[in-house]
Amino acid sequence: MKRLIILLTLIIFSLQFIQAGSVGITPAHYKEFFEPGLTKTFNFYAFSSTEEEGVDLYIKGDLSEYVNISRTHINSSGDFTVTISLPNEIKKPGTHKILVGAMEAKGINQSGIGGVAAIQGRIDIMVPYPGKYAESTFKISNINEGENAPYQLEIKNLGTQSIIVNSKINIYKVNSSEVIITETIPEKTMEPKETLNIQGTLDTKNLPPGEYVTFATIEWGRKTVLNQTFRVGEFLVEIVDYDYQFEQGKINPFVIKIENKWNTKIDEVFATVSITDEGVLMGDFRTVTVDTRPWEIKNITGYFDTSKLEAKRYTALIELSYDGETTSKLVAIYVNEPPTKTYITYIIIAAIVIFLIIAAFAYLIWKIRKLSRKNGKKK
Amino acid sequence: MKSEEVISYVSIAVIAISLFFIGTELTGFVTTYNDTAEVNVTIDASAGISFSTAILDFGSGAVTPGHSAVLDSNAGTGTYWSGSNTSSQLVLENIGNVNLTLQLKTNNTATQFIGGTNPLVQAKVTNKSEEPGACTGTNAFDDYAEINTTLQTACGGAFAYETAYDQIDINFKLTIPSNALGTRTTLITAVGTDA
Numbered sequence: 001m002k003r004l005i006i007l008l009t010l011i012i013f014s015l016q017f018i019q020a021g022s023v024g025i026t027p028a029h030y031k032e033f034f035e036p037g038l039t040k041t042f043n044f045y046a047f048s049s050t051e052e053e054g055v056d057l058y059i060k061g062d063l064s065e066y067v068n069i070s071r072t073h074i075n076s077s078g079d080f081t082v083t084i085s086l087p088n089e090i091k092k093p094g095t096h097k098i099l100v101g102a103m104e105a106k107g108i109n110q111s112g113i114g115g116v117a118a119i120q121g122r123i124d125i126m127v128p129y130p131g132k133y134a135e136s137t138f139k140i141s142n143i144n145e146g147e148n149a150p151y152q153l154e155i156k157n158l159g160t161q162s163i164i165v166n167s168k169i170n171i172y173k174v175n176s177s178e179v180i181i182t183e184t185i186p187e188k189t190m191e192p193k194e195t196l197n198i199q200g201t202l203d204t205k206n207l208p209p210g211e212y213v214t215f216a217t218i219e220w221g222r223k224t225v226l227n228q229t230f231r232v233g234e235f236l237v238e239i240v241d242y243d244y245q246f247e248q249g250k251i252n253p254f255v256i257k258i259e260n261k262w263n264t265k266i267d268e269v270f271a272t273v274s275i276t277d278e279g280v281l282m283g284d285f286r287t288v289t290v291d292t293r294p295w296e297i298k299n300i301t302g303y304f305d306t307s308k309l310e311a312k313r314y315t316a317l318i319e320l321s322y323d324g325e326t327t328s329k330l331v332a333i334y335v336n337e338p339p340t341k342t343y344i345t346y347i348i349i350a351a352i353v354i355f356l357i358i359a360a361f362a363y364l365i366w367k368i369r370k371l372s373r374k375n376g377k378k379k
Numbered sequence: 380m381k382s383e384e385v386i387s388y389v390s391i392a393v394i395a396i397s398l399f400f401i402g403t404e405l406t407g408f409v410t411t412y413n414d415t416a417e418v419n420v421t422i423d424a425s426a427g428i429s430f431s432t433a434i435l436d437f438g439s440g441a442v443t444p445g446h447s448a449v450l451d452s453n454a455g456t457g458t459y460w461s462g463s464n465t466s467s468q469l470v471l472e473n474i475g476n477v478n479l480t481l482q483l484k485t486n487n488t489a490t491q492f493i494g495g496t497n498p499l500v501q502a503k504v505t506n507k508s509e510e511p512g513a514c515t516g517t518n519a520f521d522d523y524a525e526i527n528t529t530l531q532t533a534c535g536g537a538f539a540y541e542t543a544y545d546q547i548d549i550n551f552k553l554t555i556p557s558n559a560l561g562t563r564t565t566l567i568t569a570v571g572t573d574a
Contacts, residue, residue: 024427028477028573049429099572111562112436113551115469116486117428119479120572293543296511 021117023048023055025102029122033193036088042123046102047077053106062096063125073105082123090127093158098123126158128192133159138169138216138226140202142263142294144233145209148201153216155198157190163220164189171202174211174229181207190220209234209261231295233263237322239271240297244333246304248311254285254304256318260292267291269322273302275333276315283309311337427475428538428571435551437465442557453503453523453550460555469549470507471569478537479571482530483520483549486566489527495559500551502526502567504533507546513539514547523552530570537574 025046032040048055054075059067059082070081082100090096103118135158140151157163165188171181183202190196202214209232218224241257254273260266270289275282287302313334320327337345435452440462442448448460455466473479481504489498504520506513516536520526539545549567 021433022427022429022474024425024475026423026425026475028424028426028475047427101570103568103570107566111439111564112434113469114435114564114566115430115433115471115549116566116568117430117471118568118570119426119428119475120570121426122573 021048021050021104021106021115023050023102023104023117023119025100025119025121027121029124031124031126032084034086034090034125034127036086038086039084041081041083042100043079043081044100044121045077045079046074048102048104049076050104050106051076053104055102056105058101058103059098060101060120061099061122063090063098067098067123069100084123084125086125090125093127093129093133096125096127098125129159131159132161132163132221133157134163134165134190134218134220134222134224136216136218136224136226138214138228140214140228140230142231142233143204144235144263145207146205149204149230150199150201151214151216153185153196153198153218155190155196155218155220157192157194157220160192162189162191165196166219167198168217169202170215170217171204171207172213172215174213180212204232207232209236231263233294234261235266235323235325236261237266237269237292237320237325237327239318239320239327239329242316242318242329242331244331246306246333246335247339248306248309248335248337250306250338252304252306254287254302255299256287256302256320257297257299258292258320259297260295263294265291265293266322269300269320271300271302272319272321273304274317274319275304275309276317277312282314306335309335311335422476424477424573425475426477426479426571426573427473428479428481428569429472429474430469430569431472431546432467432470435465435467435469437553438462439562442555442559444557446557447497448553448555448557450553450555451523451550452552453505453548459557468551469567471547471549473513473538473540473545473571475540475571478539478574479534480516480532480536480574481514481534481538481547482570482572483526483533484528484530484568484570485526486568487528489525492563492565493553493555493559494561494563495556497554498556498559499554500526500565501554503550503552505548505550506544507548510544510546513544515539520549523550526567533569538571 025044030042046055046057054073057069057072057080059069066084066086068083099120099122101118101120104116106116134155136155138153140149143149155165167185169183170179172179181202185198188196211229211231213227213229216226238259238261239256240259243255246252256271268289269292271287274284285302285304287300290298290300292298313332316331316333318329437450440460443459446459450457450460452465452468455464457464489500492500501523502520503523504514504518514534516534517532518534519531520533
């Protein structure tokens with residue numbers, strides 16, 4: 001009975017470690033501009049699945065000496081505050097990151113490697129750059145053909161002076177210098193600490209499927225150029241690669257690499273493979289059915305039985321089916337003899353060659369000796 | 380007014396009123412004016428990670444004398460090791476709604492964890508199968524690399540939060556010298572930071 005209790009206790013302890021150990025923090029970040037002597041309190045909420053041990057809270061990173069945290073430990077989940085009391089001057093301009101961390105406060109009571117989760121939120125303190133200074137980000141999304149491409153351009157005046165901003169966006173075909181589409185954004189005056197968030201769409205409805213490069217040029221006294229590629233998708237699942245060497249006399253995996261070229265998921269994709277020899281159908285099989293994410297490259301596998309096939313070259317018709325559409329490829333594949341048979345053939349050939357070489361040498365030696373004897377008798 | 384006349388007028392009124400309702404029936408459908416209502420909700424950014432498999436136990440065994448055992452959880456092999464092989468790993472998931480950067484460290488050195496002469500603890504971080512793209516950017520543990528007590532970057536680009544690809548495997552390779560002994564334990568801390 002005592003043993004049983006000990007065993008059960010051990011199992012319960014083990015299960016506690018096997019179960020998910022999670023930790024989280026919200027909000028994930030705050031942003032604040034530096035002001036001399038600024039005092040401000042930020043609210044956070046931390047949560048964890050480790051109820052018994054709870055969560056340890058901590059502060060790390062830049063400016064941590066100016067930060068106070070209301071609690072350093074919570075049980076399971078709870079609110080806490082972080083108060084910053086900044087000095088009158090921070091010499092280094094730029095973003096200073098205060099990390100607000102929550103870490104599972106658990107140990108490990110069995111052998112092995114245990115995982116402890118820790119998560120860090122951020123309070124970013126932006127110290128303005130002297131004079132004119134701006135930072136920008138630009139994002140453009142992949143689309144399907146016939147759609148307009150949404151973009152997002154964010155410009156932050158991070159200097160101590162106001163700036164006049166002129167921006168434009170150009171789209172190029174990859175590896176081409178020809179501008180296909182231009183979008184000009186009206187001039188805008190930005191005060192220090194101001195953030196300009198421009199969200200719009202580019203007229204890309206008539207662009208054919210393919211890859212494009214977008215350059216966003218932002219002029220604010222200096223020029224910033226940001227580039228990002230985006231893709232225009234077509235409703236197509238393409239056969240990218242496939243297995244073509246197989247071993248005779250067994251069931252071989254037949255792997256086909258496919259690519260979803262559509263900016264939306266395409267579900268229930270499978271391939272049918274028909275093997276023919278000079279127009280005569282030798283066999284066929286179907287692969288597993290898979291779902292594909294936008295632009296995903298994925299392997300699908302079928303099984304090719306070569307037990308009744310000769311070792312030689314065949315033709316395979318790979319037909320991908322998805323959502324009422326098909327993509328096909330006619331390819332050559334090779335069924336090869338099993339390696340052991342090949343090795344034996346090599347060994348036999350090598351033995352014959354060696355035998356022939358030895359025989360040739362023996363014949364030459366015999367011939368030389370015979371000639372020597374003849375010459376000796378003549379003398 | 381005679382009672383016959385009253386009855387006649389009432390009858391006419393009933394017939395007239397009834398005419399208004401010809402073709403009208405209760406349908407259950409309600410005709411409404413175009414009207415709108417607004418529902419607002421603000422969802423804050425939330426950062427979180429979870430070890431869905433939080434322990435990796437290599438079990439017990441003995442090292443062949445004169446050799447160092449090498450236990451590899453990714454390959455599921457163990458050389459110069461009498462115990463059974465282990466092919467499991469720690470599994471970490473981004474359970475929040477923001478991309479994170481990820482760093483890893485141990486709470487003790489290889490010598491403290493394993494003991495003996497020249498022990499080694501190596502980690503390897505890969506996307507969970509069927510979840511490509513979960514971990515992008517700089518990865519010090521792209522292939523097996525020594526893990527130590529200082530934070531090393533595992534997913535420098537992003538540890539993604541999208542459900543379809545938000546899980547990674549953390550495998551370990553232990554080199555256990557023949558003069559190491561005892562039940563050994565170490566903790567791996569995974570630190571996710573809002574990217």
